[in-house]
Amino acid sequence: MSRHFIKEEFDMIYKIYNEFGLKQTINYINDISPDTNFITRKHLLGRIGKIIRYYNNGMQDQLLDKKGANRKPGSGRPKKPIEPDWNEFTKEELIEIAKRYNEINKNKSKSEKLSEAKKLNIRYSKSAKFFNVCRQAVVKSKTRVIKVREHKNDTIIRKSFLDNKGRYGRLRLSAYISMKYNIFINPRSLGRHLKDWI
Structure with missing residues (x-):
């Protein structure tokens, strides 16, 4: 792609x-631009x-700025956040960072502390000690994904239900x-399957 022109070059092109x-x-x-x-x-x-x-149209000033004069600040693509390399830090520095993080979160409410604990990927007991909340509260706050078990004869049950x-x-x-x-399928387990569909 060719380079961006300066004001004199734009004037010359127009002339x-x-x-x-x-x-x-x-x-x-x-x-002027071999590319x-x-x-x-x-x-x-x-x-x-x-x-x-x-x-x-008398808007030649906007040609000089690639972004354009009317562009709002912060409307472009956001910068990629730089992820720090934690292996560079010593153990003492990591402890200092954790203490500072704890100081910042000390005055937060219990619900805010629990939402912070959800984001951490460490054991419940450790995160509970770190945020000074009950371990069971942290366990309950972490959302568990409930897997729905499918019956091996699910298609047969559905087909026979629709046939009738x-x-x-x-x-x-x-x-x-x-x-x-x-x-043979137990009527009680059939009832559970029917309850899920209806």
Whole structure:
């Protein structure tokens, strides 16, 4: 990609375009920035068109700043946070960092301390001591992912329930499955499965 032009070059491009036309303008741009030889003509024409448009509207100041004068601060892509390499620190420095962190969090409420403890990836007892809260409170605050166990005959149960248009209860459905598929499923476990779907 070609480099960004300075004010004198923009003025010269506008002047050459008005006097000699597009072909001479392209030659001038290729002379001052040889990298433009590698871009397509379509993109080069678009760039020249933008320069001419800005000059005609009296907005040539915005061409000098790549970001544009009207751009709001903080509207760009956020900077990548630099993650410190904890292996560089000695044990004493890490203890000092932990003490300072504890001082900052000392005046927080219990719920804020628990939410901080959730984020840490250490044992419950250690995080409870660090934040000076009960261990059970930390355990309860950490969300557990409940895995839903699927029954091995789940598709058969669902198919037979839909075949009967949902008219059968768990007892009749259990008898229907044992007659048709020769599989015995306890009516109570069938009831649990039906409760999940309905």
